[in-house]
Amino acid sequence: MDNALLLDFYELTMAQSYFLYKRNTSATFDLFVRGLPPNRSYLVAAGLEDILGYLRNLRFSKDDLGYLKKQKIFSQDFLKYLSNFKFRGDIWAMPEGEVFFANEPVLRVTANIIEAQIVESCLLNTFNLQSMVASKAARVVVAAQGRPVYDFALRRTHGAGAGVKGARSSYLAGASGTSCVLAGKLYSVPITGTMAHSFVMTFKNELESFLAYAETFPQKTILLVDTYNTAAGIENAITIGLLLREKGFKLQGIRLDSGDLAALSKLARVKLNRAGLAEVKIYATGNLDEFKIKKLLEKEACIDSFGVGTNMGTSIDAPCLDVVYKLSEVTDENSKFIPVMKLSKAKTTFPGRKQVFRVRGKQGKFLRDILALEGENIGGKPLLKKVISCGRMIYHSPSLEKTRDFVKENLFRFPSGLLDIYGTYNYPVAISPGLRRLKLNLSRAMRS
Amino acid sequence: MDNALLLDFYELTMAQSYFLYKRNTSATFDLFVRGLPPNRSYLVAAGLEDILGYLRNLRFSKDDLGYLKKQKIFSQDFLKYLSNFKFRGDIWAMPEGEVFFANEPVLRVTANIIEAQIVESCLLNTFNLQSMVASKAARVVVAAQGRPVYDFALRRTHGAGAGVKGARSSYLAGASGTSCVLAGKLYSVPITGTMAHSFVMTFKNELESFLAYAETFPQKTILLVDTYNTAAGIENAITIGLLLREKGFKLQGIRLDSGDLAALSKLARVKLNRAGLAEVKIYATGNLDEFKIKKLLEKEACIDSFGVGTNMGTSIDAPCLDVVYKLSEVTDENSKFIPVMKLSKAKTTFPGRKQVFRVRGKQGKFLRDILALEGENIGGKPLLKKVISCGRMIYHSPSLEKTRDFVKENLFRFPSGLLDIYGTYNYPVAISPGLRRLKLNLSRAMRS
Numbered sequence: 001m002d003n004a005l006l007l008d009f010y011e012l013t014m015a016q017s018y019f020l021y022k023r024n025t026s027a028t029f030d031l032f033v034r035g036l037p038p039n040r041s042y043l044v045a046a047g048l049e050d051i052l053g054y055l056r057n058l059r060f061s062k063d064d065l066g067y068l069k070k071q072k073i074f075s076q077d078f079l080k081y082l083s084n085f086k087f088r089g090d091i092w093a094m095p096e097g098e099v100f101f102a103n104e105p106v107l108r109v110t111a112n113i114i115e116a117q118i119v120e121s122c123l124l125n126t127f128n129l130q131s132m133v134a135s136k137a138a139r140v141v142v143a144a145q146g147r148p149v150y151d152f153a154l155r156r157t158h159g160a161g162a163g164v165k166g167a168r169s170s171y172l173a174g175a176s177g178t179s180c181v182l183a184g185k186l187y188s189v190p191i192t193g194t195m196a197h198s199f200v201m202t203f204k205n206e207l208e209s210f211l212a213y214a215e216t217f218p219q220k221t222i223l224l225v226d227t228y229n230t231a232a233g234i235e236n237a238i239t240i241g242l243l244l245r246e247k248g249f250k251l252q253g254i255r256l257d258s259g260d261l262a263a264l265s266k267l268a269r270v271k272l273n274r275a276g277l278a279e280v281k282i283y284a285t286g287n288l289d290e291f292k293i294k295k296l297l298e299k300e301a302c303i304d305s306f307g308v309g310t311n312m313g314t315s316i317d318a319p320c321l322d323v324v325y326k327l328s329e330v331t332d333e334n335s336k337f338i339p340v341m342k343l344s345k346a347k348t349t350f351p352g353r354k355q356v357f358r359v360r361g362k363q364g365k366f367l368r369d370i371l372a373l374e375g376e377n378i379g380g381k382p383l384l385k386k387v388i389s390c391g392r393m394i395y396h397s398p399s400l401e402k403t404r405d406f407v408k409e410n411l412f413r414f415p416s417g418l419l420d421i422y423g424t425y426n427y428p429v430a431i432s433p434g435l436r437r438l439k440l441n442l443s444r445a446m447r448s
Numbered sequence: 449m450d451n452a453l454l455l456d457f458y459e460l461t462m463a464q465s466y467f468l469y470k471r472n473t474s475a476t477f478d479l480f481v482r483g484l485p486p487n488r489s490y491l492v493a494a495g496l497e498d499i500l501g502y503l504r505n506l507r508f509s510k511d512d513l514g515y516l517k518k519q520k521i522f523s524q525d526f527l528k529y530l531s532n533f534k535f536r537g538d539i540w541a542m543p544e545g546e547v548f549f550a551n552e553p554v555l556r557v558t559a560n561i562i563e564a565q566i567v568e569s570c571l572l573n574t575f576n577l578q579s580m581v582a583s584k585a586a587r588v589v590v591a592a593q594g595r596p597v598y599d600f601a602l603r604r605t606h607g608a609g610a611g612v613k614g615a616r617s618s619y620l621a622g623a624s625g626t627s628c629v630l631a632g633k634l635y636s637v638p639i640t641g642t643m644a645h646s647f648v649m650t651f652k653n654e655l656e657s658f659l660a661y662a663e664t665f666p667q668k669t670i671l672l673v674d675t676y677n678t679a680a681g682i683e684n685a686i687t688i689g690l691l692l693r694e695k696g697f698k699l700q701g702i703r704l705d706s707g708d709l710a711a712l713s714k715l716a717r718v719k720l721n722r723a724g725l726a727e728v729k730i731y732a733t734g735n736l737d738e739f740k741i742k743k744l745l746e747k748e749a750c751i752d753s754f755g756v757g758t759n760m761g762t763s764i765d766a767p768c769l770d771v772v773y774k775l776s777e778v779t780d781e782n783s784k785f786i787p788v789m790k791l792s793k794a795k796t797t798f799p800g801r802k803q804v805f806r807v808r809g810k811q812g813k814f815l816r817d818i819l820a821l822e823g824e825n826i827g828g829k830p831l832l833k834k835v836i837s838c839g840r841m842i843y844h845s846p847s848l849e850k851t852r853d854f855v856k857e858n859l860f861r862f863p864s865g866l867l868d869i870y871g872t873y874n875y876p877v878a879i880s881p882g883l884r885r886l887k888l889n890l891s892r893a894m895r896s
Contacts, residue, residue: 006608008600008627010641017664022650029646067633073668113650120644124603125611132606152456155572156768158580158606159613160454163573166606179456185515193458196568198477198775201788202470202561216465220521228791228894258795310768319767320604320758327646340649343676347706446676 004060005067007121012068015114016078025113026089027330028337028353030105031123037318039423042414044138044407045098045106046169047130048387049397054122055087056393087115088391092384094356097134097172097403099410100383101429104356104371106131108384113330120325128323129162133169136290136315138411140308141174142419143290145297148176148305150192152285153313166313172403179307187400194222194255194283194307201227207236214240218249222283225268226258234268241277253281253304261286262301269302281305289316290421328352341442350435351442356383366414372432452508453515455569460516463562464526473561474537475778476785476801478553479571485766487871490862492586492855493546493554494617495578496835497845502570503535504841535563539836542804544845545582545620545855546831547862549877552804552819554579556832561778568773576771577610581617584738584763586859588756589622590867591738593745596624596753598640600733601761614761620851627755635848642670642703642731642755649675655684662688666697670731673716674706682716689725701729701752709734710749717750729753737764738869776800789890798883799890804831814862820880 018025033043060068060082068074068082089111100106107123109116141149151170154163160182167183177190184191195213203209206228214221223240225233234254241251254272256264261284272280281304284296289311296303310316326349329337339351352373357380361367372378387395398406411418417425431439466473481491508516508530516522516530537559548554555571557564589597599618602611608630615631625638632639643661651657654676662669671688673681682702689699702720704712709732720728732744733755741754758764774797777785787799800821805828809815820826835843846854859866865873879887 003608003630005630005633006602006611007629008602008641009629009632009639010627010643012629013641013665013668014643014647014661017647017661018650020664021660025650027646027650064633068629071639073665117644117646121603122608125605125608128604129607129610154454154456155569155773156576156771157573158610158762158767159577160451160570160573161609162577162606163454179458181455181457181460181516182451182453184457185453185512191457191519193456193461195458195462196565197790198475198565198773199462199465201775201790202466202473202475202778212469213462213465216468217461217521220461314606314767316767319606319762319764323604325603325646327649330650342645342649 003054003122004058005064006125007118011118011120013073014117016074018114018117019078019081022113024335025331026111026335026337027113027116028108028110028328029116029120029325030328030350030354031107031109031127031323031325032105033100033102034322034324035102036423037321039317039421040135041418041420041423041425041427042099042101042135043131043321044134044173045094045100045131046096046134046172047127048093048096048107050126050130050165051107051123052387052393052395052397054126055091055119055388058085058087058119060085085118086391087111087119089115089388090386090390091388093387094383095385095403096397097407097410098383099414100356101369101427103350104369104429105354105384108354110353124323124325128321130165130169131323132315132318132321133166133313134173136312136318137170137173137175138407139290139421140293140306140312142411143293143297143421144306147303149174150305150307151175151178151180151312152307152309154180156310157313163313168400170312172400173407174404189400195224197224197227200224206233207239210236210240214244214251218244218247221251222253222255223251224255224257226256230256230259230264231267234271238271238275238277241272241280242275251277251280253283255283255285255307257286261303262296262299265302283307285309287311294421328354339438339442341439341446343443343446348443350431350439352435352438354435357381358383364413368428368430370430370432371435373434373438376432376434378432451502451570452506453512454573455566459566459568461521462565464522466562466565467526467529470561472783473779474559474783474785475561475564476556476558476776477564477568477773478776478798478802479555479557479575479771479773480553481548481550482770482772482795483550484871485769487765487869488583489866489868489871489873489875490547490549490583491579491769492582492621493542493548493579494544494582494620495575496541496544496555498574498578498613499555499571500835500841500843500845502574503539503567503836506533506535506567508533533566534839535559535567536839537563537836538834538838540832541835542831543833543851545851545858547858548804548831549817549875551798551877552817553802553832556802558801572771572773576769578613578617579771580763580766580769581614581761582621584760584766585618585621585623586855587738587869588741588754588760590859591741591745591869592754595751597622598753598755599623599626599628599760600755600757602628604758605761611761616848618760620848621855622852637848643672645672645675648672654681655687658684658688662692662699666692666695669699670701670703671699672703672705674704678704678707678712679715682719686719686723686725689720689728690723699725699728701731703731703733703755705734709751710744710747713750731755733757735759742869776802787886787890789887789894791891791894796891798887800883800886802883805829806831812861816876816878818878818880819883821882821886824880824882826880
């Protein structure tokens with residue numbers, strides 16, 4: 001998709017006004033989430049790789065400019081400016097996979113005001129989708145307690161892009177693979193799948209369908225056993241399992257997709273074990289999410305692996321992040337950066353150029369974050385790294401595998417309560433003395 | 449985005465098994481929604497245009513086949529089959545903008561089983577996003593009682609595609625425009641916008657920012673008045689309104705984005721009118737949805753137009769449809785179509801090739817729908833039309849404007865209770881005698 005026009009119209013009208021009145025002004029914007037969605041104690045950053053690609057390649061094509069000209073609102077001069085447009089600013093960002101909290105800038109743009117404004121919509125859009133899905137997937141993976149989780153969301157994600165990017169984001173957050181073949185091709189996410197009810201129904205009976213599948217993929221067969229009657233389906237799967245064994249193969253698994261998954265999985269485990277098929281895995285699907293998985297495991301369901309679709313891929317209980325892009329400083333006539341803030345009711349912002357510091361305790365666990373002014377002398381590890389300098393990429397994105405490994409380790413460096421899926425834990429994010437002082441003084445000055 | 453691999457892996461594994469065992473089998477699949485989401489009494493179909501484009505252009509590229517080959521699971525023969533793949537079946541569908549209900553097929557595929565299976569994921573994915581957003585937008589438009597509604601969702605939709613397709617779907621369902629410039633370019637949806645808080649904050653004070661904007665766009669100025677203090681912001685807007693009038697222009701509007709929108713809009717209306725600026729419109733934004741709009745209008749808020757973002761573009765209270773793609777008939781060894789159904793608990797389906805009939809009463813209003821077998825002699829208007837015949841397009845999609853006009857009229861042909869936004873109305877969808885009989889007989893036969 002051509003991305004230069006993937007922006008809100010007002011970015012361009014404001015840009016033309018800046019072009020006339022604020023041509024040489026620079027500004028800093030913070031991209032952050034105003035509040036955590038329901039059930040969430042933390043979020044997982046994703047989307048930076050696409051954001052960097054967008055910023056690097058952002059150009060308005062002749063076609064784009066032709067469309068804009070037809071709006072009869074943009075000046076010749078401004079359209080000429082757009083024809084040479086290139087992002088030349090600085091970007092600081094948390095790496096993909098980093099854990100972050102409300103009010104913490106995950107990305108900071110310092111650039112000419114026109115450039116900084118024009119990239120707003122695409123940055124928000126990209127970050128919103130990928131971090132939303134990564135954050136949801138991390139919860140599902142934690143709930144599965146080490147059992148593999150697969151992303152099966154494609155059919156109900158918000159379009160093709162959401163399916164592909166969602167598969168990548170889920171994998172980044174710890175999922176073990178996806179059903180989305182295009183995500184496999186584009187991002188080397190392992191692809192996986194079983195069979196559909198329609199496959200079973202296409203044959204004269206269930207056993208015949210199982211047989212056909214097993215003969216096609218003797219090393220890769222997972223049989224869906226609930227099309228007609230689950231208990232009978234398990235028996236048919238056992239028949240196939242024994243047949244495969246005779247031929248020197250192994251039935252990989254069965255899939256349960258409806259009914260009482262806890263009870264049926266126990267039934268299946270007993271039957272499979274009795275038949276000498278203890279190695280056959282039990283996969284569960286069917287409107288699963290982290291809450292249902294937790295309950296299934298509390299009931300000691302004999303499930304080895306979970307396929308999670310819609311609820312993960314649409315982040316169904318929080319289908320967006322309250323992500324915003326807010327001005328925090330702007331240059332005056334002497335090109336000096338002046339901190340600014342918004343005073344709108346319940347939507348005030350933190351002024352100035354900021355950094356997030358993460359403080360580790362003696363046991364090695366993270367204790368708290370501190371939102372501070374960039375220059376402040378505060379302990380802890382700064383989370384925002386410079387990734388683009390004057391438009392030039394100075395950051396090498398780690399591989400998706402590396403990011404995934406980082407997430408796996410990093411999550412467990414937080415107090416364990418953070419991983420509770422009901423979102424009861426309140427990880428402390430302190431405001432530094434310097435930032436508090438600046439905010440207070442500035443809001444006083446503005447109100448007077 | 450290259451769409452051929454936008455499918456679930458299991459479509460391809462099943463396809464290879466069909467290729468070996470069911471090469472000459474044909475089948476019919478229904479695409480339908482199992483149940484209506486919360487608050488919804490009806491849904492609005494969208495996505496057919498993209499589905500037709502997908503089916504027409506569906507080819508596996510060399511690159512795609514190379515990726516599949518690397519999976520070491522597909523046979524040479526099957527990959528060769530894929531290299532010549534083309535959808536050659538029939539499609540029946542409801543036109544875009546049609547109102548539909550639970551269990552009604554909105555699209556029916558009859559094709560070779562491999563072709564019918566391979567297109568599943570993309571059909572579901574496309575239909576889900578666009579119908580979900582169109583259905584939500586129709587509700588918002590109805591709640592606004594004739595006042596224009598604009599789509600401002602781009603920054604929080606699930607990625608770029610969801611932003612663009614969502615803008616089109618909202619417009620189709622009656623919205624008056626979008627902030628998404630790319631949707632404007634691609635679909636000629638009118639684009640619109642105001643200004644951001646950051647714009648106001650970039651200038652020395654609010655008045656100066658308003659002045660700059662009004663001088664840039666004297667005919668197109670909408671001023672955001674809540675950055676610091678809304679009452680003062682309205683006064684500043686009045687100053688600009690009078691100034692513009694002096695120069696022979698008109699201030700187009702002001703925008704309220706926070707606080708008590710009902711009270712503030714009344715305050716703004718009084719102030720503007722007193723200043724002789726009765727023609728200046730009041731726009732409201734800020735986390736709006738159909739419920740908030742209804743309440744604002746009940747309080748007689750003086751709002752002329754609504755900008756609706758996240759809640760509409762993500763269909764936040766129902767961020768997916770329970771849309772499925774189910775086998776309803778399959779050919780036997782004599783190429784005769786045999787109706788089939790699924791018996792899984794709480795997920796049984798309707799067998800056979802079906803049509804949906806909409807019955808109109810004497811007053812011209814729709815009374816009920818009837819889900820029937822295709823051949824049945826039932827009154828009412830058949831809603832499924834043949835759009836693709838043996839792979840050939842035989843349907844000309846109407847223009848987006850025409851579809852939008854159709855939605856506007858069509859919604860009001862239903863009993864008025866249907867448009868209640870709390871979803872209290874239960875529009876009757878009857879099952880025809882023939883279909884009921886078939887289902888009963890088939891399920892009896894299967895259980896025995």
